Amino acid sequence: MKYIEIIFRLAGSLGLFLYGMKVMGDGIQQAAGDRMQRVLSFMTGNRFAGVATGLGITAIIQSSSATTVMVISFVNAGLLTLTQAIGVIMGANIGTTVTAWIVSLVGFSLNISSLALPAVGIGFILMVGHRKTRDFGELLLGLGLLFLGLAFLTDSMPVLNDEAFNFISDFSDLGFISILLGTAVGLVMTLLVHSSSATTAIIITMTYKGVISYDIAAAMILGANIGTTIDAALASIGTRTAAKQAALVHILFNVIGTIWALIFFRPLIGLVDILTPGEMVGVGVTTHLAMFHTVFNTINTLLFLPFVGPFAALVAFLIKGDGKVPGPYKLKYLSGSIQNTPEFNILRAEKEIRDMAGIASSMFAQFKATLEDMKTEKVLSLVEDLKKKENLADEMQEELTGFLIECSSHQLNQRSEHHISQLLRVIAEIEDMIDDCYGLSIILERSVKKEQLFKHKEMEALSPYAGLVEEFLSFVQAHLGSLFSETERAYAEELEHRIHLSQKKLRKLGRKRIEAGESVKTELLFIDMVRRIEKLGNYCYHISKALGEDKLLVKT
Numbered sequence: 001m002k003y004i005e006i007i008f009r010l011a012g013s014l015g016l017f018l019y020g021m022k023v024m025g026d027g028i029q030q031a032a033g034d035r036m037q038r039v040l041s042f043m044t045g046n047r048f049a050g051v052a053t054g055l056g057i058t059a060i061i062q063s064s065s066a067t068t069v070m071v072i073s074f075v076n077a078g079l080l081t082l083t084q085a086i087g088v089i090m091g092a093n094i095g096t097t098v099t100a101w102i103v104s105l106v107g108f109s110l111n112i113s114s115l116a117l118p119a120v121g122i123g124f125i126l127m128v129g130h131r132k133t134r135d136f137g138e139l140l141l142g143l144g145l146l147f148l149g150l151a152f153l154t155d156s157m158p159v160l161n162d163e164a165f166n167f168i169s170d171f172s173d174l175g176f177i178s179i180l181l182g183t184a185v186g187l188v189m190t191l192l193v194h195s196s197s198a199t200t201a202i203i204i205t206m207t208y209k210g211v212i213s214y215d216i217a218a219a220m221i222l223g224a225n226i227g228t229t230i231d232a233a234l235a236s237i238g239t240r241t242a243a244k245q246a247a248l249v250h251i252l253f254n255v256i257g258t259i260w261a262l263i264f265f266r267p268l269i270g271l272v273d274i275l276t277p278g279e280m281v282g283v284g285v286t287t288h289l290a291m292f293h294t295v296f297n298t299i300n301t302l303l304f305l306p307f308v309g310p311f312a313a314l315v316a317f318l319i320k321g322d323g324k325v326p327g328p329y330k331l332k333y334l335s336g337s338i339q340n341t342p343e344f345n346i347l348r349a350e351k352e353i354r355d356m357a358g359i360a361s362s363m364f365a366q367f368k369a370t371l372e373d374m375k376t377e378k379v380l381s382l383v384e385d386l387k388k389k390e391n392l393a394d395e396m397q398e399e400l401t402g403f404l405i406e407c408s409s410h411q412l413n414q415r416s417e418h419h420i421s422q423l424l425r426v427i428a429e430i431e432d433m434i435d436d437c438y439g440l441s442i443i444l445e446r447s448v449k450k451e452q453l454f455k456h457k458e459m460e461a462l463s464p465y466a467g468l469v470e471e472f473l474s475f476v477q478a479h480l481g482s483l484f485s486e487t488e489r490a491y492a493e494e495l496e497h498r499i500h501l502s503q504k505k506l507r508k509l510g511r512k513r514i515e516a517g518e519s520v521k522t523e524l525l526f527i528d529m530v531r532r533i534e535k536l537g538n539y540c541y542h543i544s545k546a547l548g549e550d551k552l553l554v555k556t
Helices: 002-032 039-043 047-061 064-077 082-095 098-107 112-127 131-156 163-171 176-193 196-208 214-227 230-235 241-263 265-275 283-318 342-371 376-408 414-449 456-479 486-515 520-555
Strands: none
Touching: 002 131, 002 196, 047 064, 047 082, 047 283, 064 082, 064 196, 064 230, 064 241, 064 342, 082 241, 082 283, 098 196, 098 283, 112 131, 176 196, 176 214, 176 241, 196 214, 196 283, 214 241, 214 265, 214 283, 230 241, 241 265, 241 283, 265 283, 342 376, 342 414, 342 456, 376 414, 414 520, 456 486, 456 520, 486 520
């Protein structure tokens, strides 16, 4: 019964620690909100910017797994290239060492029980108070729960002289085999809890209590670095080739790093001892372990950084495209096992929405090109091609809507919640736009099949009108995912006004031709086409207004 009690106490303490880490990360994400979304442009810079980005994001959300899963989803969506992703993954491995420093510097140097309960109390009061303090309150509450879990973990951990742990002494006296066994144990522990940060916290606590030696603890930390790659592997299942390659980058980076660290284990330990003077007992050993974690990941990054290009080429060689025909459009919400990243999933959705808008632009461009050369075979080919794109857009609308609703089911700040509602409006507008683009091809098909051909004068008048709409479509697509400035909003209003005036003139031209005795059916078909083209301009204007409202919200 004694051992069962120890196991349950350790499990409960670990659960509280993990939950505190999750709540704290969620609070920071919500407080950062839209600011975190701006890192994408920085992410796509050089390899050093990628490392800095990965480090910063992981330090904020306290989970390298969540960062890596997010990177894989970005690669899968085409937001990041494989080369750019490598830098971010490297930085994430450094960023994950922040938890070890929090545990070592605060968890054992201060009376964390006296810090934890006030943090939980104040955090809860702020959470139920004003909306502006809610995110900070969640951050403080999570920090308090994390410290409380760590305190329980420390109190629940048996000491080495406990008879239940006599086998550890034998396990620690096998030389280099002990180091290899320690690495394997760290790997398995991380596979079970799905968090290298949590595993590191357990290892540091066990070392502080004297359950394991410093060398075994360092080896377990190396194993945890391999175990944390499980989430990347799981996230890559069912994704595109580039996303699978990004997952392999994470696995190879951590495995190769652990191999060289095991080969040079003693020199690495010696370097850590030089950088962290002090006795290897009590709080001193926890600081050494935090430094070991940081030094290992930093050196590993510095070793790989000059060879990002060849590393990417190697991974591309190992995982090649399968050449399969793409199936139905699917968009799966991805998250780390411990931390969700809804803010970054919104970025991913924005990219897909831009692609959807690109379909609308390409459909209208095809229509406009066919309009200038209305041969029967070209019109029929246009209808067939646009029907396929219209079906794809239907799939995208369904998947994107469900994806954004999934994002909104997680905790978000007010700005992000509003942004999601605006994106849902934009998706609906683009879908209507695509339907009308397909409808325009049906009008052309009817025109050629029934020989209701438009006059040359009408086509000359229609061309600049269609050109305005094409310009508006390109303008909106280029600005999706960003906030409209005052100048851009004014330009959108000007385009909408010019399209409306042109539409009135063209409809008047159609009516005059009817009065002059031209074919009523042909002119009504022309007027219907003019009306549908104007609707495309209206959709563009509605989207620009929605993006403008997002800007107003951010300013308040």
